[in-house]
Amino acid sequence: MKLCRQLKAFEIRLGYEFSNPELLARSLTHCSMSASVHGNNQRLEFLGDRILGMAIAEAILAQDDDAAEGSLARRLNELVRKETCSEMAGNIDLGSVLRLGRSEMKSGGRRKTAVLGDAMEAVIAAVYLDSGYETARDVILRHWGSRIADAKSVPPDSKTALQEWAQARGLSAPEYLEISREGPDHAPEFLIEAKLDDKLSAMASAGSKRQAEQAAAKTLLGILASR
Numbered sequence: 001m002k003l004c005r006q007l008k009a010f011e012i013r014l015g016y017e018f019s020n021p022e023l024l025a026r027s028l029t030h031c032s033m034s035a036s037v038h039g040n041n042q043r044l045e046f047l048g049d050r051i052l053g054m055a056i057a058e059a060i061l062a063q064d065d066d067a068a069e070g071s072l073a074r075r076l077n078e079l080v081r082k083e084t085c086s087e088m089a090g091n092i093d094l095g096s097v098l099r100l101g102r103s104e105m106k107s108g109g110r111r112k113t114a115v116l117g118d119a120m121e122a123v124i125a126a127v128y129l130d131s132g133y134e135t136a137r138d139v140i141l142r143h144w145g146s147r148i149a150d151a152k153s154v155p156p157d158s159k160t161a162l163q164e165w166a167q168a169r170g171l172s173a174p175e176y177l178e179i180s181r182e183g184p185d186h187a188p189e190f191l192i193e194a195k196l197d198d199k200l201s202a203m204a205s206a207g208s209k210r211q212a213e214q215a216a217a218k219t220l221l222g223i224l225a226s227r
Helices: 002-014 021-027 042-063 069-080 082-091 102-106 113-131 133-153 158-168 209-225
Strands: 175-182 189-195 201-206
Touching (some): 021 042, 021 113, 042 133, 069 133, 158 209
């Protein structure tokens, strides 16, 4: 009964009531729940990522008729990246209703950026399967609205800035190499090297490949700025 009340409260925060509650339950079930009757949210996360990208792309195109493709791509990347999805999940306290296995729960899974971001995408897919694209888009725009409005002023992330630096000098796109991965599956640590054509490189580590790549690119940009 308590879980049912929590899910109903979550639907209110989300702004959508499911016709098929099983979809919501699956979207909130992490893969660490290996024996869950609901399955897990990995396939839904895959679908939700694409739906989110479509809805956000439509919104930023409608927002700015004159923006160049590069500017649009930068805004899209900022709005759909895992960190932004995690932030949206935090705004509606999604972590409180996640179904996690014991090890994931002990390692702080309810607060992890990747876990929350994936679950937010899975919830979007669940809305889509329950009620169609237009409803899913409305849910997305309700929660991403202010971020979309502010996206024009978003500076390029470190990977984008490094790629633009390389392109301006006729170099190939930066290469990102996984040097090592350590730690358990639920809390990995990636060491990534960012490398340019001229052999200049920098390394950084983080809890996800995406974050480590960004950190390595930022470090390399700092080296370039000091030359």
